[in-house]
Amino acid sequence: MSTLKVLDEDFSAWKCVTCGHTLNPSPVELEYLDSKFNVELPACPDCGFVLIPEELALGKMAEVERMLEDK
Amino acid sequence: MDQKNLRDWEAKCTQEEPPKCKARCPLHVDGREFCRLLQAGQIDKAWAVLCRTMPFPSITARICDGDCQNDCLRSQRGGGIELAALERFAAENFKRSPMLRALPPKGKNIAIFGAFLPGLAAAWDLGKKGFTVIVFCEDKMQGFGNLPADRISNQVIEKELAQFGKMNVSFAEHGKCDPQTVMAACDRFDAVFVDPLAHNATQLGINEVDTVTLQTSKEFLFASTEVNNSSFISLIALGRKGALSIERKLQNASLTAGRDREAPFETKLFTNISKVQETAPLAVPTEGYSAEQAQEEASRCLLCECMECVNNCAYLEEFKSYPKAYARQIYNNASIVMGTRMANTMINSCMLCGLCEKVCPENFAMQDIVLEARQDLVEKGHMPPSAHEFALRDMDFADSSTCALVKHQPGTTQSKYVFFPGCQLSASDPGAIERTYAHLCSTLDGGTGLMLRCCGAPADWGGQKEIFERKMESLKRDWESLGHPQIIAACPSCIKILQQELPDAEIISLWSALSSEVDQLKEPPETALLSLQDPCSARDNHELMNDVRMLLSGINVTFNEPELSGSLTECCGFGGLLANTNEPLSRKVAERRAEKLDHDGVTYCAMCRDMLAKAGKRCQHILDIIFPDGDADPAGRTAPGYSTRRENRVRLKETLLRETWNEQPEPRNDYESIAVKFTGEARKMMEERRILLSDVQKTLLSVQESKQVLENMETGHMLVQFRPVTVTYWVEFEMSGTNYLVHRVWSHRMRVLG
Numbered sequence: 029m030s031t032l033k034v035l036d037e038d039f040s041a042w043k044c045v046t047c048g049h050t051l052n053p054s055p056v057e058l059e060y061l062d063s064k065f066n067v068e069l070p071a072c073p074d075c076g077f078v079l080i081p082e083e084l085a086l087g088k089m090a091e092v093e094r095m096l097e098d099k
Numbered sequence: 100m101d102q103k104n105l106r107d108w109e110a111k112c113t114q115e116e117p118p119k120c121k122a123r124c125p126l127h128v129d130g131r132e133f134c135r136l137l138q139a140g141q142i143d144k145a146w147a148v149l150c151r152t153m154p155f156p157s158i159t160a161r162i163c164d165g166d167c168q169n170d171c172l173r174s175q176r177g178g179g180i181e182l183a184a185l186e187r188f189a190a191e192n193f194k195r196s197p198m199l200r201a202l203p204p205k206g207k208n209i210a211i212f213g214a215f216l217p218g219l220a221a222a223w224d225l226g227k228k229g230f231t232v233i234v235f236c237e238d239k240m241q242g243f244g245n246l247p248a249d250r251i252s253n254q255v256i257e258k259e260l261a262q263f264g265k266m267n268v269s270f271a272e273h274g275k276c277d278p279q280t281v282m283a284a285c286d287r288f289d290a291v292f293v294d295p296l297a298h299n300a301t302q303l304g305i306n307e308v309d310t311v312t313l314q315t316s317k318e319f320l321f322a323s324t325e326v327n328n329s330s331f332i333s334l335i336a337l338g339r340k341g342a343l344s345i346e347r348k349l350q351n352a353s354l355t356a357g358r359d360r361e362a363p364f365e366t367k368l369f370t371n372i373s374k375v376q377e378t379a380p381l382a383v384p385t386e387g388y389s390a391e392q393a394q395e396e397a398s399r400c401l402l403c404e405c406m407e408c409v410n411n412c413a414y415l416e417e418f419k420s421y422p423k424a425y426a427r428q429i430y431n432n433a434s435i436v437m438g439t440r441m442a443n444t445m446i447n448s449c450m451l452c453g454l455c456e457k458v459c460p461e462n463f464a465m466q467d468i469v470l471e472a473r474q475d476l477v478e479k480g481h482m483p484p485s486a487h488e489f490a491l492r493d494m495d496f497a498d499s500s501t502c503a504l505v506k507h508q509p510g511t512t513q514s515k516y517v518f519f520p521g522c523q524l525s526a527s528d529p530g531a532i533e534r535t536y537a538h539l540c541s542t543l544d545g546g547t548g549l550m551l552r553c554c555g556a557p558a559d560w561g562g563q564k565e566i567f568e569r570k571m572e573s574l575k576r577d578w579e580s581l582g583h584p585q586i587i588a589a590c591p592s593c594i595k596i597l598q599q600e601l602p603d604a605e606i607i608s609l610w611s612a613l614s615s616e617v618d619q620l621k622e623p624p625e626t627a628l629l630s631l632q633d634p635c636s637a638r639d640n641h642e643l644m645n646d647v648r649m650l651l652s653g654i655n656v657t658f659n660e661p662e663l664s665g666s667l668t669e670c671c672g673f674g675g676l677l678a679n680t681n682e683p684l685s686r687k688v689a690e691r692r693a694e695k696l697d698h699d700g701v702t703y704c705a706m707c708r709d710m711l712a713k714a715g716k717r718c719q720h721i722l723d724i725i726f727p728d729g730d731a732d733p734a735g736r737t738a739p740g741y742s743t744r745r746e747n748r749v750r751l752k753e754t755l756l757r758e759t760w761n762e763q764p765e766p767r768n769d770y771e772s773i774a775v776k777f778t779g780e781a782r783k784m785m786e787e788r789r790i791l792l793s794d795v796q797k798t799l800l801s802v803q804e805s806k807q808v809l810e811n812m813e814t815g816h817m818l819v820q821f822r823p824v825t826v827t828y829w830v831e832f833e834m835s836g837t838n839y840l841v842h843r844v845w846s847h848r849m850r851v852l853g
Contacts, residue, residue, distance in 0.1 A: 042818065045808040057852040061484075064852070077807055078851045079818070080829065085847040086788075093848050097483035098440045 031055045031066045034088055035081065042079055044072035051079055058089075061096045100471065105430045108468060111461040112423035116368035118403040120167040120182060123363045125336035126159075128152045130167060130182050134400035137185060137393055146193035149186060154223035154335060155259040158243075160190035161250040162331040166363075172370055172403055177377040180400050184383040187250065188393040201266035202229030207349055210235060210288040212276050213297025215242040216331060217323070219263075220338030221292045221345075226266035228346060233288075235280075236297070239270040246331070278303045285320050290345040293322040295337065300324045311361075312344045312354040313337075321345055336362075369460040370403040371410075408455035408463065411663065413688045414677070415455065415465065418445045422455065422463045429472045440481065446472045447486045448684055451560055451675035452635035457667055466675070473562025484825065485848060487561035489789050490679045493745075497522035497553040498573070500765060502748040504551040505577045508540050509760050514584040515545025518609070519597070521590030522553040526744035527705040527720070528736075529751035534726035535609065536759075539587065542619050543612075548581045551752060554593040555600075560676045571600045578604060587612050589722075591637040591704050610703055611646040613725065617653035623724045629658040630696035632711065632718065633668035634704035641666070647703050647721070656724060661695040669695065671710035678710075682787075689714035699734045709738035742785065742792035770796040774838045781841045790828060790844045797821060798828045799839055816842060822850070 035053075043050045051070035056078050058065045071078045080089070100108075116122075120130030129148055136145035146156075153159040165183030173179050207230050211218045214236035222232045243256050263270075281303055284291050292313075293303065300308045300322040305315045313321040321341045326334065340361060347354050381388070381396040388396060408422060409415040418425065425445065432442035449469040456464040476482040496502060502525070507514050518539050520532045532551075539547045555570030578586070578601060586601075588594045589609040597606050613620065631651070637643050644665055651658055663669050672678060672688035693700075693716035700718030702708050711718040723733035730736060739747060753764040773796040777785070785791070798821035802808060809818040820829045827850070831843040 041811050041813045042809045043812060045810050045817070046806055050812075051809070058849050059852050060849040075807075076853060077809070079809060080820075080827070080847060080849075080851070082829070082843060082845045085829070085845045089847050089849050093485065094483070095439070097485060098443050099438075 031068050033068045034084060035069065037081070037083075039070035039079060039081065042070065044075060044077055046077075047072050047074035049074050054078075060093055061099070063096050065092075100426075100430050100433060100468065100475075102430075105426060108426040108463070109423050111459075111463045112405075112421060112426070113367045113369055113461060114405045114421040114423055116366045116405075118368060118370075119170045119172055119366055120180070122360075122366035122368075123167040123170040125166065125330075125333045125363055126152050126339065128163075128186075130171075130180065131400065131402055133182075133189070134180060134185070134397040135402055137189070137397035138400065140390075140394055142189060142390070142393075143193050143195050146189045147197045149189060150197050150199070154220045154339070155262065156196075157190055157255050157259050158246070158251060159332070159335060160186040161255070162246050163187075164330055164332070166330055166332055172372060172401055173399055176372055176375045176401075177399070178380040181380050181383055181388075181396050184388055185393055185397055188388045188390075191387060192390065192393075199227070199262060199266070201227045204231050204267055205229040207231065207289045208233070208287075209345060210284040210291045211294065212236070212281050212284070212291070213241075213294025214239050214270065215294050215296035216334040217296060217326075217338035217341070218242070218292065218294030220335040221294070221342040222263065222268045222338075223266065224339055224342035225292075225345060226263065226268035230267060230346070230349075232268045234268060234270045235276050235284075236270060236272060237275050238272055242296075281320075282317070285317060288319075289349055290319045290321065292338075292341040292345060293320070295323040295326045296334070298322070299326065309354075311358060313341045314344060314348075314354055319348065321348075367461075368403060369405045369407065370401060371405075371407055372401065375401060405460070407458045407460065408465065411458050411669070412455055413691050414449055414684065417448065417684055417687075422459075422465055425465065426468055429468055433472065433475055440476075442472075443476070443483055443486075444681065446476070447483070447680040448677055449675050450635065450670040450672070450677050450688065452670035453638055454635065454663070454667065454669060457638070469675075470560075470562060473560075474564055475562075477562045477564070482562065486680050487557065487563070487676050488825070490557040490676045491561060491563065491566070493741075494522070494553045494555070494557040494570075496745060497525070497748060498570070501768075502551060502745075502752055504549060504752050504755065505580060506760060507548045507581060508546045511546040513546050514548030514581045516543055516587055517548040517550050517578070517581050517584040519550045519554075519586050519588040519590075519593060520609075521588065521593040521705065522551070522748065523709075523744075524589055524705040524720075524722075525551055525748045525751050527709050527739060527747070528722065529747045529754070530728050531720065531722040531726060532751060533755065533759075534728065535589070535722060536755075538619075538726065539612070542616060546584075547587075548584055549755070550577055550581070550586075551748075551755075552577065554590070554596045556592045556596055557676060559596065560674070575601060589703075591634045591640065591643060592706075594640065594643065595636050608640075608643045608646060610643065610650050610721070614646045614650035614653055617650065620654055620725055622654055623656065623727065626656055626724070628698050629656065629701040629719070630661050630698045631658045631664065632661070632671070632692070632696060632700045632702035632704075632707050633665055634702065634707045635668055635670040635674050636704070638666050638668060650721070650725075651701070654725065656701070658701055659697065661697070663695060671704070671707040672714075673706040673710050685710075686714065689716075712736065712738040740782075740786045741789060745791065745793065768793075770800040773799050775799065775832075775841055776835060776838050777841045781844060784844055788844065788846060790846055794823075794826075794828050794846075795830050795841060795844060797823060798830045799832070827851075 040050045053068045054071040056069045118131040133145050133148045150156045163183045168179035171179030209230045209232045211234045222234050226232045307316045428442040432440045451466040558567035585605040669692045672685040678685040689710045693714040703721050708720045717734040719734045756762040756764045801821040802819040818831045826846050828846045832839045832841045
């Protein structure tokens, strides 16, 4: 499955406090109601902690959630 | 819902029934559509409506006498529409006529004897459908002799006769045919129609004719006996009837099936004309209407439709259709195996308030099919998880040990009564409960217990039958634990559910209890005139609605009734969990209702009060008047947000335990000790996104352990997340001394796997 690029904005201002690294776009697997997606999201290159930005959570992600809920 | 249920529901909704003009017209011309187009000045399109139904329309439109005019609903408001004159106007003034195309010949030959209106109509219809028709007559002009010459010129007649030639119809002008010729034709042709103005069936020696089909005792021969005093249009309809029978006969189809509405019939369509002003018809000049006059007269057409429920319900209006179509959508939604259930939002947006059933002339109860659909979605595991989760969590919170309370009156061991205020009054105005309970304890003998909990309505409205049953079992246990006291309930939704689910319990409303002892109440200071908001759950509880009015009158509060009141009252936007599923619609419903109240509102439902207040309407709960707390302006009280509602319930229990029962409440949860402040924007976001203070506190607490924190190097803000069960919460904050200052919050349901 190819990795979807869903964010254009730069999130490198965010750093992981524990690891001290800035977040990099990384392939991440997301799941809802048994559907899985590979998406590129900002994550800590060390511990893998993923940021779900506000505009994604309320925009595209909410839209896909609603769509899957109606399936 | 099975297919039969669907058909029963569909049959109840009359919106798709024809208007009176169309039902009354022997040819069922759609006068409503015709007028709609004329109103818009679209003469050619209006003319096309006539051409769809009328044979030889240039003639028929000019000879129609408007049989429908007396049946027209407008006749009750100034006079029926001058449809005949409008038809003549269209026939005289159209610029383009739709192309009439006959089907290619089918190889079936039909003989028609007589070229009067019935014979010509039969020939037209059959020829158009591809039958090869020969009309035997003395003279093909014979049918036009009796028509009003001032309305039809020879030029018009010749033009229409020429059209017959393009439609598989020819004329054989052999002089008058005798009965033997007709009978003999039955052997040479596939079917024969005899124009009753040329020969009636009796003249052919046939006495038995089926009046529905015009089938005679001789197979393939169709004729009629009765033509007395028929209007021009009825004569044309007679020919059409014969043509349809011949077509069916030659297709081996049933001659009788589905013809119950072929003749003029009574439509079931209801149209409310109570607000329609009287306007007299525009007199028809000898030369006929001008374009302006035609438009003016057509504009008197009421464009009959029912839409009673849709016009009175923002929800039914929102989805741009009407119950018959909604029933079909709900049925289709349930039938989907693979694919998108497009009707989920529609199903979950109904307030279940039941107003549609009251205003519908056929009592179509949208709430019944919607609730059944929700139960079906839940049962099959197809209910969208986000639809009602917030409300169900709120219900569980109200029933949790931090909020729920079941106790006898302090100092007593039994309860003759129990006060059941409902969880939304606790959330909205806990002080009112304290004051009311104190009053009841001081005025009622025999012990008055208190039950703080939810009645289970959210589970019922959400279609969660199993959860609802469990709630009812626990509710019953609570009530039994107090020794089966009489329940004094404040919330109309609670009263409805308690009456349904606890049939052994004696239930009265707080308002009935207070109105029967009105002299024990302190008369409030004089108030300005108020508008009474009946909650939708009180709609069928006439005793309750009456007692509220008695109570208000008893304490000299003057009020008026809004346009829709009593059993026709409107929902505030909370019912059916609408605010959870479709917040923008809920707001619209609340705003619409608020507009109907001329003065400050007064109500006896905590949710009505808060929803109207949120919509910007000044509104009081009756308890604000009866047991005031000293607030100078209770009608202007801001509706508490979701987090405050929860906190109010917790504090109510704590205060009552401490002050009334002299007991120590349970200690607070650890997360509640987290000191948080919010920016104004964050506060607004929490309310809009339904994120609670406790969600934020739990998130901040969880991070103290996990240490998983992001920091923005530009703003210095920290960002943390927490997923208690099904929702991930994100909190963006900065430290302000020892406090967290929250800037932004958001959530999602999708899970990060890694």
